[in-house]
Amino acid sequence: MAKRFEFLPHTADIAMRVRGRDPVRLVQNAAAGLASCMASPRRVRAADELELSLKAATPAEGMIRLLNEMLFLFDTRRFLCRRARIQSWEGSELRVRLAGETYDPGRHRLKASVKAATYHGLEVRETPDGLEATVVFDV
Numbered sequence: 001m002a003k004r005f006e007f008l009p010h011t012a013d014i015a016m017r018v019r020g021r022d023p024v025r026l027v028q029n030a031a032a033g034l035a036s037c038m039a040s041p042r043r044v045r046a047a048d049e050l051e052l053s054l055k056a057a058t059p060a061e062g063m064i065r066l067l068n069e070m071l072f073l074f075d076t077r078r079f080l081c082r083r084a085r086i087q088s089w090e091g092s093e094l095r096v097r098l099a100g101e102t103y104d105p106g107r108h109r110l111k112a113s114v115k116a117a118t119y120h121g122l123e124v125r126e127t128p129d130g131l132e133a134t135v136v137f138d139v
Contacts, residue, residue: 002129005033014112014137021130023059024086027094030063030135031084034070034117035100037137039108044082046099057092059124059131066096067117067135078103114139 008015016033020026035041052069056062066084073079081100088095103110115138124133 004029005036007033007037008134013118013139014114016135016137017132018063018135019127019130019132023062023131024089026059026124026131026133027062027066028084028086030133031066031070031081031098033135034067034114034137035081035084037112037114038074039080039103039110041082043108044080045101046082047101048079048099050079050098050100051087052094052096052098054094054096055092056089056094060119060122060133062089062094063124063133063135064117064119064122065094067137070098071114071116073098074103080108112137112139 005016005018018030020029054065056065070081080103081098083099085097087097118136118138120136
């Protein structure tokens, strides 16, 4: 399988192509991509865990909802994510566990100030290796 995610050239925002063999992997890989866009995940410890319950009926909706929740947690709690694991996804109930820690300016160098994950041009496509999507972040 190709890379889990890669950043693409974009005129004003940040675009990322995400791949996963199934909807769960696609959404988890999108979370990993956002985390690496914000700060170096290697510098973020999995010291704390948060459990999220989100409504998402489709992979596209699950991806955008989780990414925007991660941004909200950073804005409100300064929480940087190291790892996102989908615990279950039944119907439209998506349960996710995030592992990470509170931003520490002495240890973490912030890369990009991401405002939101957008639905602009979002499309989940089937490929021979699974699923692929392009996500645009508003910066």
